[in-house]
Amino acid sequence: MSEKVLENKRRSLFRIIVISTAAIVFVPILYSGIYLSAFWNPYGKFYNVPVAFVNLDKPIVKNGKRYNIGKDIENNLRKNNSIGWKFVSLNEAKKGVNGTSYYAAVIIPEDFSQKISAAAGGNLTRPILLYEANKGKNFVFAQVSERAAESIKAEIASSIQEQTVKALASSLYDVKNSLLTASNGANALQNGTEKLLTGSRQLSTGLTAAANGANQLQNGLKQASAGEAQLSTGIDSLTNGLNQFKNGLTQNAGSLTQLVNGANAVSNGVSTIASVANNANVSQNLASAANGIVQIKTALSQAASILASSSDPQSIAQAQGILNGLINTINTNNLEGNLRTAAGNARILTSSLNQLSTVAKQVAAGTNTLSSTLATNQKNAVSGINQLIDGANKLKSGSQGLTNGLNTATQNTGSLASGLTSLNTGASDLTNGISAANSGATKLKDGLSSGYTTMSSNLKFSVENISSFVTNPLTLSDVSINSVPYYGQGLAPYFISLSLWLGAMLMNLIISLTKLSKIIEYKFFKTYTGVFLVGSALVMLQSVILSFVLVNALGLSPSNLALFYLENMFISVVFFSIMYGVSYAIGIIGTPIIFILFILQLASSGGTFPIETAPSFFRAISPFFPMTYTVEGLRMIISGINASRLTQITIFLIIFMLIFLLGGFIINRTFKGLKTIKAEDD
Known part of the structure; x- marks a missing residue:
């Protein structure tokens, strides 16, 4: 084959490698950006998700009061745009949930108001709120719609509590007045028994x-x-x-x-x-x-x-x-x-x-x-x-x-x-x-008088105030730290780590193929340090592009913008160091091993659910994978920084980087030495 043909092939291959490298640079943003943008704020768009509401409740009048709870709930939901409520018949709701029209259905039975009125009157028969969801259609939304049903339940329960507490508070005031009447009666009784005692003595x-x-x-x-x-x-x-x-x-x-x-x-x-x-x-x-x-x-x-x-x-x-x-x-x-x-x-x-x-x-x-x-x-x-x-x-x-x-x-x-x-x-x-x-009678008088005094001194609330307090006895003051406003921002540390790992893995694969093809003849590129520096520069470019798009396109708002960029660049270098050390030690065959490590980290890093919810095996291996620390570090930088913990995480990642770089270098040199000795012996 002529020299010119080889040169052309070399150039073509170089172009392919350059184009591939350029494409790989955008792999993290393609992975994280596209996924996170699709689910950046899904809870804010549930108004498009259809959920059927069926009101079968029949109003009832009891003790001069009209109960039409089902209609009240329906009117409230018509003003609620958090979910795409559809007010339909029972048959249509069941058909839609079983088919593809509705994700779930909330059904108010026809005896709902009747049971609530009975509960308000002391007959504690729990009304039933029916919730039917097609969880197989979308499990996550099924959980959300179930919370909506729980919210309706809580709202109705609050109303029942208010009515019940009003009745109890009124009864307490009746008891207070009865105690006063009984105290006065006991006083009269004691006076009567005193006179009776005097008369009895006179009679004797x-x-x-x-x-x-x-x-x-x-x-x-x-x-x-x-x-x-x-x-x-x-x-x-x-x-x-x-x-x-x-x-x-x-x-x-x-x-x-x-x-x-x-x-x-x-x-x-x-x-x-x-x-x-x-x-x-x-x-x-x-x-x-x-x-x-x-x-x-x-x-x-x-x-x-x-x-x-x-x-x-x-x-x-x-x-x-x-x-x-x-x-x-x-x-x-x-x-x-x-x-x-x-x-x-x-x-x-x-x-x-x-x-x-x-x-x-x-x-x-x-x-x-x-x-x-x-x-x-x-x-x-x-x-x-x-x-x-x-x-x-x-x-x-x-x-x-x-x-x-x-x-x-x-x-x-x-x-x-x-x-x-x-x-x-x-x-x-x-x-x-x-x-x-x-x-x-004297003790009864004193006891009733004391009871009335105690109740009178303690019963200082009105019926409306106590019913309002018991219905809503607690004000939740949200003083949470490290706020995460969007669903996508909460998942960002996990997906950024995955994206940078994939980007570093593909970048290391291209570099390994380039070295094997010997297209680039620069001496610097042939050295261990030179390849590391080139690869580090490329993966850092990946992280910068990813960070820029997340911040400016999706609206990610880290607590420290500069540190967010630096942390992503640092994570990219750490991931590349691990992959470069493995491939330098055992060659291109290390790529499958790196991919296996990637799969294990998906379940052990605690990126979606707390690691405490994972099986014991993944909880055991979690501390030994770098992604566990990168996810935690990015969460701090995005939501709120704990400086001492972030320092510890940085040290752990540096240790990972040094272990793989030095280990890969030592293993490579050791095996090359063994091969040279073997060749000389031959």
């Missing part, structure tokens, strides 16, 4: 006195019973006396008749004597008259004695006065003596007889009057005595009843005294019980 004292009085009454009734027996005996004596007096009055009726007849006879006799005395034999007649006077005096004394036993005081006194007057007249005038004297003194006989005749007439008239009066009085006396006898008989019967009653009363009084003693014992127990009740 009164019962003691009553028991003593009952004993005294029993003794008195016994004495009364004995006195009543004496009274009964006296009534019998009275009855007998009345009967005798009645019989005496009957007998006195005959005596009065005799008295009247005698008085008339005396009067006639005196008149006759006076007449005879005027004629002759006066002395003898006077003597006889004197004897008649004695008889009259005796009869008058008997009449006076009988009248003395009469029951009509006035009549008897009048009659007795007349009789006593006659007797006194006879005694005073000494008629007997005078008549006897007159028997011897004839001169005055006539005069005396005349006087005696006058007196006899008076006696006869008085006797007639007395007889008439005594007859009337006797009749009345007999009637009165009959009444007295009847009354005495009735008194006798009443006395017998009184005796029986007194005996019964005496027995009952004994029972009464015993009952009063028992009642007094019970009253003492009652007093003790009421005293205990009073102490309990």
